[in-house]
Amino acid sequence: xxxxxxxxxxxxxxxxxxxxxxxxxxxxxxxxxxxxxxxxxxxxxxxxxxxxxxxxxxxxxxxxxxxxxxxxxxxxxxxxxxxxxxxxxxxxxxxxxxxxxxxxxxxxxxxxxxxxxxxxxxxxxxxxxxxxxxxxxxxxxxxxxxxxxxxxxxxxxxxxxxxxxxxxxxxxxxxxxxxxxxxxxxxxxxxxxxxxxxxxxxxxxxxxxxxxxxxxxxxxxxxxxxxxxxxxxxxxxxxxxxxxxxxxxxxxxxxxxxxxxxxxxxxxxxxxxxxxxxxxxxxxxxxxxxxxxxxxxxxxxxxxxxxxxxxxxxxxxxxxxxxxxxxxxx
Amino acid sequence: xxxxxxxxxxxxxxxxxxxxxxxxxxxxxxxxxxxxxxxxxxxxxxxxxxxxxxxxxxxxxxxxxxxxxxxxxxxxxxxxxxxxxxxxxxxxxxxxxxxxxxxxxxxxxxxxxxxxxxxxxxxxxxxxxxxxxxxxxxxxxxxxxxxxxxxxxxxxxxxxxxxxxxxxxxxxxxxxxxxxxxxxxxxxxxxxxxxxxxxxxxxxxxxxxxxxxxxxxxxxxxxxxxxxxxxxxxxxxxxxxxxxxxxxxxxxxxxxxxxxxxxxxxxxxxxxxxxxxxxxxxxxxxxxxxxxxxxxxxxxxxxxxxxxxxxxxxxxxxxxxxxxxxxxxx
DNA sequence: AAAATTAATAACAACGTTGTTATTTTTATG
DNA sequence: CATAAAAATAACAACGTTGTTATTAATTTT
Numbered sequence: 001x002x003x004x005x006x007x008x009x010x011x012x013x014x015x016x017x018x019x020x021x022x023x024x025x026x027x028x029x030x031x032x033x034x035x036x037x038x039x040x041x042x043x044x045x046x047x048x049x050x051x052x053x054x055x056x057x058x059x060x061x062x063x064x065x066x067x068x069x070x071x072x073x074x075x076x077x078x079x080x081x082x083x084x085x086x087x088x089x090x091x092x093x094x095x096x097x098x099x100x101x102x103x104x105x106x107x108x109x110x111x112x113x114x115x116x117x118x119x120x121x122x123x124x125x126x127x128x129x130x131x132x133x134x135x136x137x138x139x140x141x142x143x144x145x146x147x148x149x150x151x152x153x154x155x156x157x158x159x160x161x162x163x164x165x166x167x168x169x170x171x172x173x174x175x176x177x178x179x180x181x182x183x184x185x186x187x188x189x190x191x192x193x194x195x196x197x198x199x200x201x202x203x204x205x206x207x208x209x210x211x212x213x214x215x216x217x218x219x220x221x222x223x224x225x226x227x228x229x230x231x232x233x234x235x236x237x238x239x240x241x242x243x244x245x246x247x248x249x250x251x252x253x254x255x256x257x258x259x260x261x262x263x264x265x266x267x268x269x270x271x272x273x274x275x276x277x278x279x280x281x282x283x284x285x286x287x288x289x290x291x292x293x294x295x296x297x298x299x300x301x302x303x304x305x306x307x308x309x310x311x312x313x314x315x316x317x318x319x320x321x322x323x324x325x326x327x328x329x330x
Numbered sequence: 331x332x333x334x335x336x337x338x339x340x341x342x343x344x345x346x347x348x349x350x351x352x353x354x355x356x357x358x359x360x361x362x363x364x365x366x367x368x369x370x371x372x373x374x375x376x377x378x379x380x381x382x383x384x385x386x387x388x389x390x391x392x393x394x395x396x397x398x399x400x401x402x403x404x405x406x407x408x409x410x411x412x413x414x415x416x417x418x419x420x421x422x423x424x425x426x427x428x429x430x431x432x433x434x435x436x437x438x439x440x441x442x443x444x445x446x447x448x449x450x451x452x453x454x455x456x457x458x459x460x461x462x463x464x465x466x467x468x469x470x471x472x473x474x475x476x477x478x479x480x481x482x483x484x485x486x487x488x489x490x491x492x493x494x495x496x497x498x499x500x501x502x503x504x505x506x507x508x509x510x511x512x513x514x515x516x517x518x519x520x521x522x523x524x525x526x527x528x529x530x531x532x533x534x535x536x537x538x539x540x541x542x543x544x545x546x547x548x549x550x551x552x553x554x555x556x557x558x559x560x561x562x563x564x565x566x567x568x569x570x571x572x573x574x575x576x577x578x579x580x581x582x583x584x585x586x587x588x589x590x591x592x593x594x595x596x597x598x599x600x601x602x603x604x605x606x607x608x609x610x611x612x613x614x615x616x617x618x619x620x621x622x623x624x625x626x627x628x629x630x631x632x633x634x635x636x637x638x639x640x641x642x643x644x645x646x647x648x649x650x651x652x653x654x655x656x657x658x659x660x
Numbered sequence: 661a662a663a664a665t666t667a668a669t670a671a672c673a674a675c676g677t678t679g680t681t682a683t684t685t686t687t688a689t690g
Numbered sequence: 691c692a693t694a695a696a697a698a699t700a701a702c703a704a705c706g707t708t709g710t711t712a713t714t715a716a717t718t719t720t
Binding site for chain 2 (some may be wrong): 014047049050051055057060062079080083092094096098108109110170212213330
């Protein structure tokens with residue numbers, strides 16, 4: 001029983017096609033009648049019928065986000081940010097937590113205008129005719145859709161350089177290694193590349209997983225290293241939080257004794273025990289770029305670019321100059 | 331350019347209304363023509379147009395799930411399970427991570443048939459005319475929608491009884507206390523009630539939060555208790571995992587020295603360091619109940635019941651008989 | 661002030677379904 | 691074997707929009 005443009009038309013003494021034009025701000029309708037129609041529409045509590053609109057326009061202005069792995073906090077934050085980013089566009093976003101395949105199928109039914117996928121799900125087959133962008137690793141290059149990726153190598157470069165400038169020479173990396181997780185690999189390799197380039201020594205500490213506790217445990221290994229590092233790069237928010245806690249418990253001041261930089265640039269870094277200096281593409285930028293890209297892809301026949309976003313370093317309190325004693329001893 | 335029922339009609343030499351009926355298995359169409367139509371439809375790759383269907387039927391067969399706080403793993407698991415539960419119905423589910431208000435508005439635009447809300451968001455105003463069910467605490471009773479809740483008191487009762495039967499007399503509870511989180515409060519109060527009823531001593535250990543680390547830290551307090559407990563009830567998956575780790579690190583065997591039962595009945599309990607005995611409504615049951623309820627609410631004019639689900643105890647390895655020395659010393 | 665031009669509005673056919681009513685075909689009945 | 695009854699199919703009007711074409715009203719132009 002909801003109010004339709006025909007109801008408005010009757011009330012405002014115009015034809016319903018005029019109402020339609022007025023509601024869409026067509027230049028074909030006189031300003032004064034438009035205003036009247038708008039007023040009546042508001043008074044009657046008009047809500048456009050999406051299904052009808054969709055039926056004739058063949059557009060939904062909805063994009064689907066597929067997020068099959070509800071787990072890591074970074075992704076959760078990214079999802080929230082993407083959702084926020086859509087708010088300022090004329091598109092809406094819906095979310096699915098099904099497998100990529102199932103989700104794509106149901107999004108196709110809904111006739112979404114586009115899809116966003118977290119490319120954790122390898123070798124997925126994009127739905128014919130529905131624009132898609134992926135966020136993730138741009139490894140295998142022969143893709144038919146845009147990929148948004150972070151420049152992990154540059155991130156490591158920036159982080160190490162930053163620590164180097166603070167006087168650090170023994171810089172460890174704590175994270176998952178020798179896995180088939182392409183993202184983690186890019187991080188480690190980025191770290192190793194920079195360290196070599198700068199003539200420093202690699203201090204690789206492999207964790208068992210990506211959780212808080214894996215970082216917490218890794219600190220033991222860090223402290224048993226021949227060269228005790230003066231700085232640590234933690235490979236993710238969770239890992240770094242664990243590292244931070246363990247360091248505190250073992251009586252190391254951060255950053256007075258040991259500096260810590262975390263990968264991932266999310267707001268939560270502000271509220272750890274000691275606000276963490278971090279490196280990575282800020283989530284809000286990332287989110288913005290993702291929604292821009294899918295919208296471009298929907299509205300124009302955009303090419304299939306791989307966009308590498310530049311990370312930035314956010315200075316907080318967990319990283320500082322190398323302590324005096326270490327300067328002399330090294 | 332997708333294929334419509336009219337295309338099928340032409341191909342199969344019938345009228346399009348017959349096609350419609352055939353596709354909906356109407357008894358009004360002869361079996362053989364129905365089969366032919368179905369075959370042709372399949373051959374042509376027919377996909378029904380949801381918008382058109384929705385326009386005439388005024389139903390979307392979609393329910394929206396509002397999940398404004400992407401954080402706790404239990405909720406994430408619940409969401410996944412709800413999504414799975416919908417798979418075996420004719421309804422689809424879409425998810426929003428916006429604020430309850432925003433999400434409701436956009437779901438209203440999509441004309442979902444129903445909504446599911448996690449009642450973290452207090453005093454929300456349900457959308458007129460759209461069925462809604464909430465999962466959460468049934469505290470204030472004057473609601474106009476069904477609430478699915480777990481019987482927390484009975485959960486504690488079962489857990490304590492189970493430990494009692496194993497010989498435990500000193501049973502501690504570790505969790506958030508004195509907060510305005512109604513759910514947490516129900517848990518503590520449940521615990522305290524049972525303990526009193528059974529003539530045991532309350533051993534309340536308050537944590538600072540609900541994270542892994544809060545459980546980890548709480549173990550210190552547990553061990554400094556006058557009466558060292560032989561069993562602990564952890565208030566959530568994260569808390570209990572932290573407790574488990576801390577106990578191990580401090581050299582306590584689980585369950586040989588100390589037994590542990592965790593609140594929350596999710597599959598992840600199976601894969602902790604030591605598979606955890608846990609208490610709570612199994613997530614899959616919970617999910618099933620939630621989707622049943624919303625569907626009932628959509629399809630019939632159901633009353634606004636508050637459903638309290640019965641928890642069950644899943645026996646694993648973290649809880650066992652009280653150790654010998656404690657039996658004598660108590 | 662009539663004709664030509666432009667501006668404003670109205671009419672109406674889509675869009676792809678469903679559901680109701682009208683028509684045709686088949687089967688049963690006397 | 692006509693005729694009534696039942697079964698199967700076809701026709702067509704919704705549903706609430708948009709966009710195109712037709713009509714009317716208001717301006718210019720001469």
